[in-house]
Amino acid sequence: MEHITLATEITDIQESDSAQTPPTRTPVSLWERVALGAVLLISAFFNIFQLDQQGYGNLYYAAAVKSMLANFHNFFFVSFDPGGFVTVDKPPLGLWIQVVSAKIFGFSGLSILLPEAIAGVLSVALLYFLVRRVFGPAAGLVAALTLALTPISVVTNRNNTPDSLLVLTLLLASWCVSLAAEKGRLRWLLLTALIVGLGFNIKMLQAYLVVPAFGLVYLLGAPLRWRTRIVHLALAALVLLVVSLSWVLAVDLTPASQRPYVGSSQANSEIDLAFGYNGLERLTGYHRGNSSASTPSTATVVAASENGGAGPLRLFNTQ
Incomplete structure (x- = not known):
């Protein structure tokens, strides 16, 4: 009886392991490579063709990049103006990448737009592999082509706002969390958290929109005990x-007299900016009145004129 019981337990364990086996890797065939190459060429064409004729994109962020090229102080604090008086309304990572591009190729409209265009192409490739590993190559190609041809995606990829870089970052985090849930490996989950933290340093709380879904995927899918x-x-x-707040706290802990004013914030604080102007106010559309100590932000005027009012129905605005 003991042998029978032991054999039954071993069988149950084997069945459990087989049920949790991650998707098998299938080699990429020649037709897949050709098709994927064609999709990526389409994406590159729409994102990069005549990109130099787009000017400087969003002039607010273009001016910040030029200012950040002047010295390390402006670079670190993402100063909008060369004198280091006020910052832009975004965290640094997306703009830092544009500064590196401008440093390599020289400051021009093309050099600051190119990182987002490349990020758009990489997102198409990454989406293909994400979908393919679960649903097969045909589904992966359809998903990649859909993203490559989506008009709003193309428009975003041809602009210097860091949305395309955020999309690429969160797609990479999606890959990591799927591996974490399949394998039950802590290192993949920690890598997911690190990448989302980097996303926070691109567009703040917008990066956190995926966090509840990621948490549920691991909580319900990982082959581990609940505890x-x-x-x-x-x-x-x-x-x-830790990753999300590293730069934010570095700025807020710097004496106000030794750094620029945090643009679009009410308390000269990156924390206030993250949870206020770049947080709840994006959803509610409610903007707090400027305090006596605050500095008006160019971004507020630009956002109001170009993007329409904020709120849950913002995606359906005419602009």
């Missing part, structure tokens, strides 16, 4: 906060 999953998620949350 282990919860501990892993707690560690990932810690990594997420």
Whole structure:
């Protein structure tokens, strides 16, 4: 009886393991490579063709890039003006990449638009592999082609606002969390948290929109005990906060007299900017009145004129 019981337990374990086996890797055939290459060429064409005729894109961020090229102080604090008086309304990572491009190729409209255009092409490729590993090559190609041809995606990829870089970052995080849930490996989950934290340093709380879904995927899908999953998620949350707030706290802990004013904030604070202007106000459309200590932001005027009012129905605006 003991032998029978042991054999039954081994069989149950084997069946459980086979049920949790991640998608098998199938080699990429020649027709897939040709088709994917064609999709990527289409994406590159729409994103990069005559990109130099787009001017400087969003002049607010273009001016910041030029200012950040002047010295390290402006670079680190993402100063809008050469004198280091006020910052832009975004965290640094997306603009830092544009500064590096401008440093290599010289400051021009093309050099600051190119990083977002390339990020758009890479997002198409990454989406293909994400979908392919679960649903097969045909579905992956359809998903990639759809993203490459989506008008709003193309328009965003041809602009210097860092949305395309954020999309690429979150797609990469999606890949990592899927591996974490399939394998139950903590390192993949921590890498997911690190990448989302970098996304926070591109567009602040917008990067966190995926966090509830990522948490549920790991909590419900990882082949581990419930207690282990919860501990892993707690560690990932810690990594997420550390990476997200590293630059924000560095700015806020710097004496105000030694750094620019935090543009679009009410309290000269990056924390206030993250949870206020770049947080709840994006959803509610409610903008707090300027305090006596605040500095008016060019971004507020630009956003109001170009993007329409904020709120839950913003995606359906005519502009």
